[in-house]
Amino acid sequence: MIFQIILLIMLAYVVGFIYFGLYRNITARIQGRYGPTVYQSFYDSIKLFSKNNTVSYGWMFYLGPVIMATGAVLTLVLVPVFSDSDFLRSVTSQGNLFVLLYLMVLGPLGNALAVGTGGNPFGVMGVVRGLTRLIGLELPFYIAVVGLIIAANSSDIVHIIDVQKTAGLNIINHPLLFIGAMISMVGFFGASPFDIPGAPQEVYSGPRTEFSGKFLALLMSQGSLFAFAKLVLIVDLFLGGADSLVMLVLKTFTIFVAIIFIGIVYGRYKVEQAVDFLMKLPTLIAVLGLARIVWFG
Amino acid sequence: MESGFYGSSLDGNLKCKFEESGLANTHEIMEKAVRWFRSRSIFVVAYGTGCGAIEMPPTFTSRYDAERMGVVGVATPRQADLIILSGYLAYKTLRRVIRTYEQMQKPRYIMTLGSCPINGGMYWDSYNTIKKLDDYLPIDVSVTGCMPRPEAVIDGFVLLQERIRNGEKAGWEKYDENFEFYKENQKRVLGGHIDPSYETDWYNLKSGGKA
Ligand code: SF4
Numbered sequence: 001m002i003f004q005i006i007l008l009i010m011l012a013y014v015v016g017f018i019y020f021g022l023y024r025n026i027t028a029r030i031q032g033r034y035g036p037t038v039y040q041s042f043y044d045s046i047k048l049f050s051k052n053n054t055v056s057y058g059w060m061f062y063l064g065p066v067i068m069a070t071g072a073v074l075t076l077v078l079v080p081v082f083s084d085s086d087f088l089r090s091v092t093s094q095g096n097l098f099v100l101l102y103l104m105v106l107g108p109l110g111n112a113l114a115v116g117t118g119g120n121p122f123g124v125m126g127v128v129r130g131l132t133r134l135i136g137l138e139l140p141f142y143i144a145v146v147g148l149i150i151a152a153n154s155s156d157i158v159h160i161i162d163v164q165k166t167a168g169l170n171i172i173n174h175p176l177l178f179i180g181a182m183i184s185m186v187g188f189f190g191a192s193p194f195d196i197p198g199a200p201q202e203v204y205s206g207p208r209t210e211f212s213g214k215f216l217a218l219l220m221s222q223g224s225l226f227a228f229a230k231l232v233l234i235v236d237l238f239l240g241g242a243d244s245l246v247m248l249v250l251k252t253f254t255i256f257v258a259i260i261f262i263g264i265v266y267g268r269y270k271v272e273q274a275v276d277f278l279m280k281l282p283t284l285i286a287v288l289g290l291a292r293i294v295w296f297g
Numbered sequence: 298m299e300s301g302f303y304g305s306s307l308d309g310n311l312k313c314k315f316e317e318s319g320l321a322n323t324h325e326i327m328e329k330a331v332r333w334f335r336s337r338s339i340f341v342v343a344y345g346t347g348c349g350a351i352e353m354p355p356t357f358t359s360r361y362d363a364e365r366m367g368v369v370g371v372a373t374p375r376q377a378d379l380i381i382l383s384g385y386l387a388y389k390t391l392r393r394v395i396r397t398y399e400q401m402q403k404p405r406y407i408m409t410l411g412s413c414p415i416n417g418g419m420y421w422d423s424y425n426t427i428k429k430l431d432d433y434l435p436i437d438v439s440v441t442g443c444m445p446r447p448e449a450v451i452d453g454f455v456l457l458q459e460r461i462r463n464g465e466k467a468g469w470e471k472y473d474e475n476f477e478f479y480k481e482n483q484k485r486v487l488g489g490h491i492d493p494s495y496e497t498d499w500y501n502l503k504s505g506g507k508a
Contacts, residue, residue: 005299006469024364026466027363028362028365031358031359033358033359033362033364033365034362034365035362035364035365036364036365036367036369040337040338040367043334043337043367044338044340044367046334046338047331047334047335047337047338050334050335051378051402051403051404052402052403052404053402054402054403055375055400055402122373188366200372203371204373205371205372205376208376209372209373209375210375210377211376212375212376212402213402216375216376285443
């Protein structure tokens with residue numbers, strides 16, 4: 001079991017970092033430039049891990065990235081990776097969707113505590129922006145998840161995957177829920193128009209402003225692990241899971257590219273605009289999807 | 298300041314351990330690898346002093362695209378490896394630049410653009426600019442020209458990457474070794490008060506605050 005967990009983390013690390021490399025590369029191509037190599041994020045992370053650390057704000061500050069990494073790893077091990085085999089499904093049976101939804105916000109909250117200790121005003125501004133945005137992001141996603149739980153009559157992800165094998169994919173059966181959840185996912189990935197917390201021209205790098213060297217590297221690594229976990233979760237919930245590595249990469253990559261394209265086309269919302277938007281359109285779409293399930297089955 | 302990657306790219310303790318167990322070769326290979334990764338990923342904080350700041354946007358955006366070599370701009374000195382000083386430095390600016398440079402984490406490098414930071418350039422007889430920046434902060438790469446074109450700036454990046462890869466002695470090592478010399482020069486032009494004061498023991502302020 002320990003072996004499988006380590007293998008899963010390694011897989012997520014590699015796939016996540018290559019996806020982020022592709023993210024930078026595809027963005028560059030769309031902007032009409034050559035762009036960095038696909039492995040650039042690896043180089044960055046290894047370089048950052050080999051850097052010196054001479055600043056200190058006490059242990060609470062450095063606990064922030066650790067709590068974030070904990071949230072990411074726990075989310076990762078609770079999401080079933082393959083639909084048919086028990087491989088890499090080490091502790092999935094211990095948790096269900098409710099635990100996952102809770103763990104997804106553990107990281108941001110832990111980071112908020114840490115950044116507050118550092119006292120950098122840009123960090124604090126970034127955290128406040130991030131948590132405000134979270135109110136808007138969670139609403140449509142949670143409504144969509146509740147709809148899926150009602151439809152499958154279970155909060156077990158494995159069961160939701162199994163139901164899709166006979167009844168058809170959720171993306172076709174419940175398209176409204178998918179649209180609502182995807183709009184929040186764009187925000188969960190920090191893509192435009194919801195890239196408010198770390199907006200470079202406004203609050204420098206937001207919560208990451210004071211982090212350097214190894215802790216920045218840890219933040220980057222947990223980001224890629226978490227991104228992989230979220231992609232697999234979306235694939236499990238709406239695309240019926242993946243039965244092989246090829247299918248997994250294909251399906252997660254499709255979702256990922258969709259998110260990149262949305263992110264490139266749009267500019268950035270202000271904080272209140274983002275919450276306003278998320279509380280109206282995606283929430284409305286998700287509620288309609290939920291109503292359809294409740295009344296028409 | 299804490300010990301860490303001084304002089305070489307890996308920890309001194311680690312090096313001793315490797316040598317004890319007869320793995321000096323492995324240590325060398327690891328050091329080479331780390332140097333290669335460092336050269337391939339350079340985070341830049343662009344400190345726009347003087348006229349040269351105008352050449353940095355084209356260097357980093359679509360026209361010249363420095364990101365293809367792993368050179369990206371970051372927002373804060375905490376995350377940066379390289380600071381670009383793009384022209385003459387007034388005394389007032391120098392004070393801020395020293396502060397910014399000392400906030401960067403090692404290994405850290407300095408690149409200057411134009412002739413002003415080398416010998417004063419056309420400001421050589423100005424009453425409030427410094428002439429030779431190398432006396433106050435250790436420069437790694439000077440890109441000359443008044444003003445250097447983005448191609449020249451990219452040439453400077455390539456030179457810096459080569460130096461990192463070859464493990465040549467970098468500016469921050471010189472700064473550590475000749476700390477007194479640099480501080481003496483800085484005090485000569487800036488007066489006695491340079492933040493942060495190295496006489497203050499920030500971690501024990503209650504017990505008198507004297508290191
Ligand atoms: S070298 Fe020329 S362009 Fe650069 S700061 Fe000096 S005068 Fe300006």
